[in-house]
Amino acid sequence: MANGLPNPLLTADAARSLVDSVDAFLFDCDGVIWKGDQLIEGVPETLDLLRKMGKKLVFVTNNSRKSRRQYSKKFRALGLEVTEEEIFTSSFAAAMFLKLNNFSPEKKVYVVGEDGILEELRLAGFECLGGPEDGKKNILLEANFYFEHDKSVGAVIVGLDQYFNYYKMCYSCRYASLCIRENPGCLFIATNRDPTGHMTSVQEWPAGAGTMVAAVSCSVQKEPIVVGKPSSFLMDFLLKSFNLETSRMCMVGDRLDTDILFGQNTGCKTLLVLSGVTTLPELQDASNTIHPDLYTNSVYDLVGLLQQ
Structure with missing residues:
Protein backbone atom coordinates (compact mmCIF):
# COMPACT_ATOMS: atom_id res chain seq x y z
CA MET A 1 0.00 0.00 0.00
CA ASN A 63 -0.25 -20.48 -21.06
CA SER A 64 0.95 -24.06 -21.55
CA ARG A 65 0.02 -24.42 -25.23
CA LYS A 66 3.57 -23.71 -26.36
CA SER A 67 7.02 -24.73 -25.17
CA ARG A 68 9.76 -22.20 -24.49
CA ARG A 69 11.16 -22.87 -27.98
CA GLN A 70 7.76 -22.28 -29.57
CA TYR A 71 7.23 -19.09 -27.56
CA SER A 72 10.64 -17.81 -28.64
CA LYS A 73 9.46 -18.22 -32.24
CA LYS A 74 6.27 -16.30 -31.47
CA PHE A 75 8.25 -13.43 -29.94
CA ARG A 76 10.47 -13.27 -33.04
CA ALA A 77 7.43 -13.36 -35.34
CA LEU A 78 6.12 -10.31 -33.48
CA GLY A 79 9.45 -8.52 -33.88
CA LEU A 80 10.75 -9.11 -30.34
CA GLU A 81 14.13 -10.70 -29.66
CA VAL A 82 13.58 -12.94 -26.65
CA THR A 83 15.63 -16.05 -25.95
CA GLU A 84 14.35 -19.36 -24.60
CA GLU A 85 16.32 -18.74 -21.40
CA GLU A 86 14.21 -15.63 -20.74
CA ILE A 87 10.93 -17.54 -21.01
CA PHE A 88 9.31 -19.50 -18.19
CA THR A 89 6.06 -21.30 -19.01
CA SER A 90 3.71 -23.44 -16.97
CA SER A 91 4.43 -26.32 -19.38
CA PHE A 92 8.12 -26.04 -18.48
CA ALA A 93 7.18 -25.80 -14.80
CA ALA A 94 5.21 -29.05 -15.01
CA ALA A 95 8.17 -30.89 -16.53
CA MET A 96 10.57 -29.42 -13.98
CA PHE A 97 8.25 -30.35 -11.13
CA LEU A 98 8.59 -33.99 -12.15
CA LYS A 99 12.35 -33.61 -12.56
CA LEU A 100 12.82 -32.08 -9.11
CA ASN A 101 10.64 -34.73 -7.51
CA ASN A 102 12.71 -37.55 -9.03
CA PHE A 103 9.87 -38.84 -11.20
CA SER A 104 10.88 -42.27 -12.46
CA PRO A 105 11.90 -42.32 -16.15
CA GLU A 106 10.24 -45.74 -16.29
CA LYS A 107 6.88 -44.10 -15.63
CA LYS A 108 4.80 -42.36 -18.31
CA VAL A 109 2.93 -39.06 -18.20
CA TYR A 110 -0.63 -38.69 -19.48
CA VAL A 111 -1.34 -35.19 -20.82
CA VAL A 112 -4.64 -33.37 -21.18
CA GLY A 113 -3.26 -30.41 -23.09
CA GLU A 114 -1.33 -29.38 -26.17
CA ASP A 115 2.08 -29.70 -27.78
CA GLY A 116 3.82 -27.28 -25.40
CA ILE A 117 3.48 -29.70 -22.50
CA LEU A 118 4.46 -32.71 -24.61
CA GLU A 119 7.60 -30.99 -25.92
CA GLU A 120 8.79 -29.84 -22.50
CA LEU A 121 8.23 -33.32 -21.06
CA ARG A 122 10.20 -34.97 -23.86
CA LEU A 123 13.03 -32.46 -23.51
CA ALA A 124 13.15 -33.35 -19.82
CA GLY A 125 13.46 -37.02 -20.74
CA PHE A 126 9.94 -38.25 -19.98
CA GLU A 127 7.74 -40.49 -22.09
CA CYS A 128 4.24 -39.09 -22.52
CA LEU A 129 0.95 -39.93 -24.14
CA GLY A 130 -2.33 -38.10 -24.73
CA GLY A 131 -2.28 -34.50 -25.89
CA PRO A 132 -3.93 -33.32 -29.14
CA GLU A 133 -4.04 -36.87 -30.52
CA ASP A 134 -6.75 -37.76 -28.03
CA GLY A 135 -9.01 -35.18 -29.66
CA LYS A 136 -9.45 -37.71 -32.48
CA LYS A 137 -10.52 -40.51 -30.15
CA ASN A 138 -13.96 -41.49 -29.01
CA ILE A 139 -15.57 -44.06 -26.75
CA LEU A 140 -18.46 -46.40 -27.38
CA LEU A 141 -20.77 -46.55 -24.39
CA GLU A 142 -22.01 -50.05 -25.06
CA ALA A 143 -23.08 -52.65 -22.51
CA ASN A 144 -19.82 -54.65 -22.51
CA PHE A 145 -17.40 -51.77 -23.21
CA TYR A 146 -14.29 -51.82 -20.99
CA PHE A 147 -11.96 -48.81 -21.00
CA GLU A 148 -8.27 -49.77 -20.88
CA HIS A 149 -5.58 -47.48 -19.53
CA ASP A 150 -1.78 -47.67 -19.27
CA LYS A 151 -0.80 -48.98 -15.85
CA SER A 152 2.67 -47.40 -16.16
CA VAL A 153 1.32 -43.82 -16.11
CA GLY A 154 2.71 -42.16 -12.98
CA ALA A 155 1.49 -38.60 -13.52
CA VAL A 156 -1.42 -36.81 -15.17
CA ILE A 157 -0.81 -33.22 -16.31
CA VAL A 158 -3.72 -30.99 -17.29
CA GLY A 159 -3.33 -27.68 -19.12
CA LEU A 160 -5.03 -25.52 -21.72
CA ASP A 161 -6.46 -27.69 -24.48
CA GLN A 162 -8.26 -26.15 -27.47
CA TYR A 163 -9.24 -29.61 -28.66
CA PHE A 164 -11.35 -30.13 -25.56
CA ASN A 165 -14.99 -30.95 -26.31
CA TYR A 166 -17.60 -33.29 -24.91
CA TYR A 167 -16.17 -36.37 -26.60
CA LYS A 168 -12.61 -35.63 -25.56
CA MET A 169 -13.84 -34.81 -22.06
CA CYS A 170 -15.42 -38.26 -21.85
CA TYR A 171 -12.24 -39.91 -23.11
CA SER A 172 -9.59 -37.80 -21.34
CA CYS A 173 -11.37 -37.49 -18.01
CA ARG A 174 -11.98 -41.22 -17.98
CA TYR A 175 -8.36 -41.98 -18.83
CA ALA A 176 -7.03 -39.45 -16.32
CA SER A 177 -9.36 -40.61 -13.56
CA LEU A 178 -8.40 -44.26 -14.04
CA CYS A 179 -4.70 -43.39 -13.85
CA ILE A 180 -5.10 -41.20 -10.76
CA ARG A 181 -7.39 -43.62 -8.96
CA GLU A 182 -5.87 -46.97 -9.91
CA ASN A 183 -2.16 -46.40 -10.59
CA PRO A 184 -0.35 -46.34 -7.22
CA GLY A 185 1.11 -42.92 -6.40
CA CYS A 186 -0.04 -41.30 -9.65
CA LEU A 187 0.37 -37.50 -9.47
CA PHE A 188 -2.33 -35.05 -10.56
CA ILE A 189 -0.72 -31.82 -11.79
CA ALA A 190 -2.31 -28.68 -13.24
CA THR A 191 -0.28 -26.17 -15.22
CA ASN A 192 -2.59 -23.42 -13.90
CA ARG A 193 -6.23 -22.72 -13.06
CA ASP A 194 -6.86 -19.56 -15.12
CA PRO A 195 -10.62 -19.55 -15.86
CA THR A 196 -10.34 -17.40 -18.99
CA GLY A 197 -7.91 -16.55 -21.74
CA HIS A 198 -7.29 -14.15 -24.64
CA MET A 199 -7.84 -16.51 -27.57
CA THR A 200 -8.25 -13.50 -29.89
CA SER A 201 -7.01 -9.92 -29.83
CA VAL A 202 -10.43 -8.42 -29.08
CA GLN A 203 -12.12 -10.75 -26.62
CA GLU A 204 -11.49 -12.74 -23.50
CA TRP A 205 -12.90 -16.28 -23.66
CA PRO A 206 -14.15 -18.47 -20.80
CA ALA A 207 -11.88 -21.29 -21.86
CA GLY A 208 -8.71 -21.10 -19.81
CA ALA A 209 -6.89 -24.15 -18.48
CA GLY A 210 -8.99 -23.91 -15.33
CA THR A 211 -12.03 -25.26 -17.18
CA MET A 212 -10.15 -28.41 -18.24
CA VAL A 213 -8.63 -28.80 -14.77
CA ALA A 214 -12.09 -28.47 -13.21
CA ALA A 215 -13.45 -31.24 -15.44
CA VAL A 216 -10.71 -33.69 -14.44
CA SER A 217 -10.77 -32.58 -10.80
CA CYS A 218 -14.52 -33.15 -10.67
CA SER A 219 -14.20 -36.63 -12.19
CA VAL A 220 -11.55 -37.76 -9.69
CA GLN A 221 -12.85 -35.75 -6.71
CA LYS A 222 -9.32 -34.55 -6.01
CA GLU A 223 -7.48 -31.24 -6.16
CA PRO A 224 -4.33 -30.99 -8.32
CA ILE A 225 -0.85 -29.74 -7.58
CA VAL A 226 -0.69 -26.36 -9.37
CA VAL A 227 2.74 -25.40 -10.76
CA GLY A 228 1.92 -22.15 -12.60
Whole structure:
Protein backbone atom coordinates (compact mmCIF):
# COMPACT_ATOMS: atom_id res chain seq x y z
CA MET A 1 0.00 0.00 0.00
CA ALA A 2 1.50 3.36 -1.04
CA ASN A 3 0.46 6.91 -0.20
CA GLY A 4 -2.27 5.48 2.02
CA LEU A 5 -4.11 4.20 -1.08
CA PRO A 6 -4.83 0.55 -1.79
CA ASN A 7 -4.41 0.96 -5.57
CA PRO A 8 -1.91 3.74 -6.38
CA LEU A 9 -1.79 4.88 -10.00
CA LEU A 10 1.64 4.85 -11.63
CA THR A 11 3.02 8.39 -11.91
CA ALA A 12 6.29 9.74 -13.29
CA ASP A 13 7.87 9.82 -9.82
CA ALA A 14 6.56 6.35 -9.01
CA ALA A 15 7.85 4.98 -12.35
CA ARG A 16 11.35 6.35 -11.73
CA SER A 17 11.33 5.04 -8.19
CA LEU A 18 10.17 1.62 -9.37
CA VAL A 19 12.83 1.32 -12.07
CA ASP A 20 15.55 2.46 -9.67
CA SER A 21 14.48 -0.11 -7.07
CA VAL A 22 14.46 -3.23 -9.26
CA ASP A 23 16.95 -5.12 -11.40
CA ALA A 24 14.49 -7.32 -13.24
CA PHE A 25 10.97 -7.08 -14.66
CA LEU A 26 8.91 -10.25 -14.88
CA PHE A 27 6.26 -9.91 -17.58
CA ASP A 28 3.16 -11.98 -18.07
CA CYS A 29 2.46 -12.40 -21.80
CA ASP A 30 -1.26 -12.73 -22.61
CA GLY A 31 -2.87 -9.35 -21.97
CA VAL A 32 0.46 -7.66 -21.23
CA ILE A 33 2.72 -8.29 -24.24
CA TRP A 34 0.08 -9.48 -26.70
CA LYS A 35 -3.56 -10.44 -27.13
CA GLY A 36 -3.92 -13.57 -29.22
CA ASP A 37 -1.40 -13.03 -32.01
CA GLN A 38 -1.50 -9.23 -31.91
CA LEU A 39 1.19 -7.23 -30.14
CA ILE A 40 -0.07 -4.65 -27.65
CA GLU A 41 0.82 -1.08 -28.60
CA GLY A 42 4.13 0.23 -27.28
CA VAL A 43 5.55 -3.09 -26.10
CA PRO A 44 8.71 -3.00 -28.30
CA GLU A 45 9.55 0.53 -27.17
CA THR A 46 9.01 -0.38 -23.52
CA LEU A 47 11.19 -3.48 -23.62
CA ASP A 48 13.93 -1.65 -25.55
CA LEU A 49 13.99 1.18 -23.01
CA LEU A 50 14.19 -1.17 -20.02
CA ARG A 51 16.99 -3.18 -21.65
CA LYS A 52 18.93 0.02 -22.35
CA MET A 53 18.54 0.88 -18.67
CA GLY A 54 20.24 -2.41 -17.83
CA LYS A 55 17.17 -4.23 -16.59
CA LYS A 56 16.81 -7.99 -16.89
CA LEU A 57 13.59 -9.00 -18.65
CA VAL A 58 11.88 -12.33 -17.99
CA PHE A 59 8.59 -13.58 -19.44
CA VAL A 60 6.48 -15.75 -17.16
CA THR A 61 3.32 -17.18 -18.71
CA ASN A 62 0.67 -19.60 -17.49
CA ASN A 63 -0.25 -20.48 -21.06
CA SER A 64 0.95 -24.06 -21.55
CA ARG A 65 0.02 -24.42 -25.23
CA LYS A 66 3.57 -23.71 -26.36
CA SER A 67 7.02 -24.73 -25.17
CA ARG A 68 9.76 -22.20 -24.49
CA ARG A 69 11.16 -22.87 -27.98
CA GLN A 70 7.76 -22.28 -29.57
CA TYR A 71 7.23 -19.09 -27.56
CA SER A 72 10.64 -17.81 -28.64
CA LYS A 73 9.46 -18.22 -32.24
CA LYS A 74 6.27 -16.30 -31.47
CA PHE A 75 8.25 -13.43 -29.94
CA ARG A 76 10.47 -13.27 -33.04
CA ALA A 77 7.43 -13.36 -35.34
CA LEU A 78 6.12 -10.31 -33.48
CA GLY A 79 9.45 -8.52 -33.88
CA LEU A 80 10.75 -9.11 -30.34
CA GLU A 81 14.13 -10.70 -29.66
CA VAL A 82 13.58 -12.94 -26.65
CA THR A 83 15.63 -16.05 -25.95
CA GLU A 84 14.35 -19.36 -24.60
CA GLU A 85 16.32 -18.74 -21.40
CA GLU A 86 14.21 -15.63 -20.74
CA ILE A 87 10.93 -17.54 -21.01
CA PHE A 88 9.31 -19.50 -18.19
CA THR A 89 6.06 -21.30 -19.01
CA SER A 90 3.71 -23.44 -16.97
CA SER A 91 4.43 -26.32 -19.38
CA PHE A 92 8.12 -26.04 -18.48
CA ALA A 93 7.18 -25.80 -14.80
CA ALA A 94 5.21 -29.05 -15.01
CA ALA A 95 8.17 -30.89 -16.53
CA MET A 96 10.57 -29.42 -13.98
CA PHE A 97 8.25 -30.35 -11.13
CA LEU A 98 8.59 -33.99 -12.15
CA LYS A 99 12.35 -33.61 -12.56
CA LEU A 100 12.82 -32.08 -9.11
CA ASN A 101 10.64 -34.73 -7.51
CA ASN A 102 12.71 -37.55 -9.03
CA PHE A 103 9.87 -38.84 -11.20
CA SER A 104 10.88 -42.27 -12.46
CA PRO A 105 11.90 -42.32 -16.15
CA GLU A 106 10.24 -45.74 -16.29
CA LYS A 107 6.88 -44.10 -15.63
CA LYS A 108 4.80 -42.36 -18.31
CA VAL A 109 2.93 -39.06 -18.20
CA TYR A 110 -0.63 -38.69 -19.48
CA VAL A 111 -1.34 -35.19 -20.82
CA VAL A 112 -4.64 -33.37 -21.18
CA GLY A 113 -3.26 -30.41 -23.09
CA GLU A 114 -1.33 -29.38 -26.17
CA ASP A 115 2.08 -29.70 -27.78
CA GLY A 116 3.82 -27.28 -25.40
CA ILE A 117 3.48 -29.70 -22.50
CA LEU A 118 4.46 -32.71 -24.61
CA GLU A 119 7.60 -30.99 -25.92
CA GLU A 120 8.79 -29.84 -22.50
CA LEU A 121 8.23 -33.32 -21.06
CA ARG A 122 10.20 -34.97 -23.86
CA LEU A 123 13.03 -32.46 -23.51
CA ALA A 124 13.15 -33.35 -19.82
CA GLY A 125 13.46 -37.02 -20.74
CA PHE A 126 9.94 -38.25 -19.98
CA GLU A 127 7.74 -40.49 -22.09
CA CYS A 128 4.24 -39.09 -22.52
CA LEU A 129 0.95 -39.93 -24.14
CA GLY A 130 -2.33 -38.10 -24.73
CA GLY A 131 -2.28 -34.50 -25.89
CA PRO A 132 -3.93 -33.32 -29.14
CA GLU A 133 -4.04 -36.87 -30.52
CA ASP A 134 -6.75 -37.76 -28.03
CA GLY A 135 -9.01 -35.18 -29.66
CA LYS A 136 -9.45 -37.71 -32.48
CA LYS A 137 -10.52 -40.51 -30.15
CA ASN A 138 -13.96 -41.49 -29.01
CA ILE A 139 -15.57 -44.06 -26.75
CA LEU A 140 -18.46 -46.40 -27.38
CA LEU A 141 -20.77 -46.55 -24.39
CA GLU A 142 -22.01 -50.05 -25.06
CA ALA A 143 -23.08 -52.65 -22.51
CA ASN A 144 -19.82 -54.65 -22.51
CA PHE A 145 -17.40 -51.77 -23.21
CA TYR A 146 -14.29 -51.82 -20.99
CA PHE A 147 -11.96 -48.81 -21.00
CA GLU A 148 -8.27 -49.77 -20.88
CA HIS A 149 -5.58 -47.48 -19.53
CA ASP A 150 -1.78 -47.67 -19.27
CA LYS A 151 -0.80 -48.98 -15.85
CA SER A 152 2.67 -47.40 -16.16
CA VAL A 153 1.32 -43.82 -16.11
CA GLY A 154 2.71 -42.16 -12.98
CA ALA A 155 1.49 -38.60 -13.52
CA VAL A 156 -1.42 -36.81 -15.17
CA ILE A 157 -0.81 -33.22 -16.31
CA VAL A 158 -3.72 -30.99 -17.29
CA GLY A 159 -3.33 -27.68 -19.12
CA LEU A 160 -5.03 -25.52 -21.72
CA ASP A 161 -6.46 -27.69 -24.48
CA GLN A 162 -8.26 -26.15 -27.47
CA TYR A 163 -9.24 -29.61 -28.66
CA PHE A 164 -11.35 -30.13 -25.56
CA ASN A 165 -14.99 -30.95 -26.31
CA TYR A 166 -17.60 -33.29 -24.91
CA TYR A 167 -16.17 -36.37 -26.60
CA LYS A 168 -12.61 -35.63 -25.56
CA MET A 169 -13.84 -34.81 -22.06
CA CYS A 170 -15.42 -38.26 -21.85
CA TYR A 171 -12.24 -39.91 -23.11
CA SER A 172 -9.59 -37.80 -21.34
CA CYS A 173 -11.37 -37.49 -18.01
CA ARG A 174 -11.98 -41.22 -17.98
CA TYR A 175 -8.36 -41.98 -18.83
CA ALA A 176 -7.03 -39.45 -16.32
CA SER A 177 -9.36 -40.61 -13.56
CA LEU A 178 -8.40 -44.26 -14.04
CA CYS A 179 -4.70 -43.39 -13.85
CA ILE A 180 -5.10 -41.20 -10.76
CA ARG A 181 -7.39 -43.62 -8.96
CA GLU A 182 -5.87 -46.97 -9.91
CA ASN A 183 -2.16 -46.40 -10.59
CA PRO A 184 -0.35 -46.34 -7.22
CA GLY A 185 1.11 -42.92 -6.40
CA CYS A 186 -0.04 -41.30 -9.65
CA LEU A 187 0.37 -37.50 -9.47
CA PHE A 188 -2.33 -35.05 -10.56
CA ILE A 189 -0.72 -31.82 -11.79
CA ALA A 190 -2.31 -28.68 -13.24
CA THR A 191 -0.28 -26.17 -15.22
CA ASN A 192 -2.59 -23.42 -13.90
CA ARG A 193 -6.23 -22.72 -13.06
CA ASP A 194 -6.86 -19.56 -15.12
CA PRO A 195 -10.62 -19.55 -15.86
CA THR A 196 -10.34 -17.40 -18.99
CA GLY A 197 -7.91 -16.55 -21.74
CA HIS A 198 -7.29 -14.15 -24.64
CA MET A 199 -7.84 -16.51 -27.57
CA THR A 200 -8.25 -13.50 -29.89
CA SER A 201 -7.01 -9.92 -29.83
CA VAL A 202 -10.43 -8.42 -29.08
CA GLN A 203 -12.12 -10.75 -26.62
CA GLU A 204 -11.49 -12.74 -23.50
CA TRP A 205 -12.90 -16.28 -23.66
CA PRO A 206 -14.15 -18.47 -20.80
CA ALA A 207 -11.88 -21.29 -21.86
CA GLY A 208 -8.71 -21.10 -19.81
CA ALA A 209 -6.89 -24.15 -18.48
CA GLY A 210 -8.99 -23.91 -15.33
CA THR A 211 -12.03 -25.26 -17.18
CA MET A 212 -10.15 -28.41 -18.24
CA VAL A 213 -8.63 -28.80 -14.77
CA ALA A 214 -12.09 -28.47 -13.21
CA ALA A 215 -13.45 -31.24 -15.44
CA VAL A 216 -10.71 -33.69 -14.44
CA SER A 217 -10.77 -32.58 -10.80
CA CYS A 218 -14.52 -33.15 -10.67
CA SER A 219 -14.20 -36.63 -12.19
CA VAL A 220 -11.55 -37.76 -9.69
CA GLN A 221 -12.85 -35.75 -6.71
CA LYS A 222 -9.32 -34.55 -6.01
CA GLU A 223 -7.48 -31.24 -6.16
CA PRO A 224 -4.33 -30.99 -8.32
CA ILE A 225 -0.85 -29.74 -7.58
CA VAL A 226 -0.69 -26.36 -9.37
CA VAL A 227 2.74 -25.40 -10.76
CA GLY A 228 1.92 -22.15 -12.60
CA LYS A 229 1.13 -18.72 -11.15
CA PRO A 230 0.21 -17.89 -8.39
CA SER A 231 2.18 -20.89 -7.10
CA SER A 232 5.71 -19.87 -6.17
CA PHE A 233 7.16 -22.99 -7.83
CA LEU A 234 8.34 -21.11 -10.96
CA MET A 235 10.26 -18.64 -8.82
CA ASP A 236 12.68 -21.39 -7.78
CA PHE A 237 13.87 -21.65 -11.37
CA LEU A 238 14.05 -17.91 -11.81
CA LEU A 239 16.29 -17.62 -8.79
CA LYS A 240 18.51 -20.46 -10.01
CA SER A 241 18.77 -18.93 -13.48
CA PHE A 242 19.43 -15.33 -12.46
CA ASN A 243 21.44 -14.07 -9.53
CA LEU A 244 18.73 -11.75 -8.24
CA GLU A 245 16.75 -11.17 -5.08
CA THR A 246 12.96 -11.23 -5.26
CA SER A 247 12.83 -7.82 -3.56
CA ARG A 248 14.70 -6.47 -6.61
CA MET A 249 12.12 -7.85 -9.06
CA CYS A 250 8.81 -6.45 -10.30
CA MET A 251 6.02 -8.69 -11.55
CA VAL A 252 4.00 -7.01 -14.33
CA GLY A 253 0.67 -8.66 -15.10
CA ASP A 254 -2.96 -8.19 -16.01
CA ARG A 255 -4.52 -10.69 -13.57
CA LEU A 256 -4.93 -10.06 -9.88
CA ASP A 257 -5.40 -13.69 -8.84
CA THR A 258 -2.42 -15.05 -10.78
CA ASP A 259 0.19 -12.42 -11.73
CA ILE A 260 -0.17 -10.01 -8.83
CA LEU A 261 -0.70 -12.77 -6.28
CA PHE A 262 2.36 -14.58 -7.67
CA GLY A 263 4.42 -11.43 -7.18
CA GLN A 264 3.14 -10.97 -3.66
CA ASN A 265 3.64 -14.64 -2.77
CA THR A 266 7.27 -14.49 -3.84
CA GLY A 267 8.21 -11.08 -2.41
CA CYS A 268 8.31 -9.11 -5.68
CA LYS A 269 7.05 -5.62 -6.30
CA THR A 270 3.88 -5.68 -8.41
CA LEU A 271 2.55 -3.59 -11.30
CA LEU A 272 -0.93 -4.28 -12.65
CA VAL A 273 -1.70 -3.27 -16.24
CA LEU A 274 -5.29 -2.83 -17.42
CA SER A 275 -4.57 -3.97 -20.99
CA GLY A 276 -5.80 -7.50 -20.37
CA VAL A 277 -8.21 -9.25 -18.02
CA THR A 278 -8.57 -7.02 -14.95
CA THR A 279 -10.60 -3.82 -15.32
CA LEU A 280 -10.40 -0.70 -13.17
CA PRO A 281 -13.85 -1.32 -11.61
CA GLU A 282 -12.74 -4.84 -10.65
CA LEU A 283 -9.54 -3.51 -9.13
CA GLN A 284 -11.42 -0.85 -7.14
CA ASP A 285 -14.29 -3.13 -6.11
CA ALA A 286 -14.68 -3.29 -2.33
CA SER A 287 -14.69 -7.10 -2.47
CA ASN A 288 -11.24 -7.23 -4.08
CA THR A 289 -8.57 -8.26 -1.59
CA ILE A 290 -5.56 -8.38 -3.96
CA HIS A 291 -3.93 -4.99 -4.36
CA PRO A 292 -0.85 -4.32 -6.53
CA ASP A 293 1.83 -1.89 -5.46
CA LEU A 294 1.03 0.15 -8.57
CA TYR A 295 -1.32 0.05 -11.55
CA THR A 296 -1.44 1.65 -14.99
CA ASN A 297 -3.17 1.22 -18.35
CA SER A 298 -0.39 -0.61 -20.21
CA VAL A 299 3.35 -1.22 -20.12
CA TYR A 300 3.78 1.57 -22.69
CA ASP A 301 2.93 4.08 -19.95
CA LEU A 302 6.38 3.42 -18.49
CA VAL A 303 8.01 4.99 -21.57
CA GLY A 304 6.08 8.23 -21.37
CA LEU A 305 6.40 8.55 -17.60
CA LEU A 306 10.14 7.81 -17.53
CA GLN A 307 10.75 10.43 -20.21
CA GLN A 308 8.96 13.20 -18.32
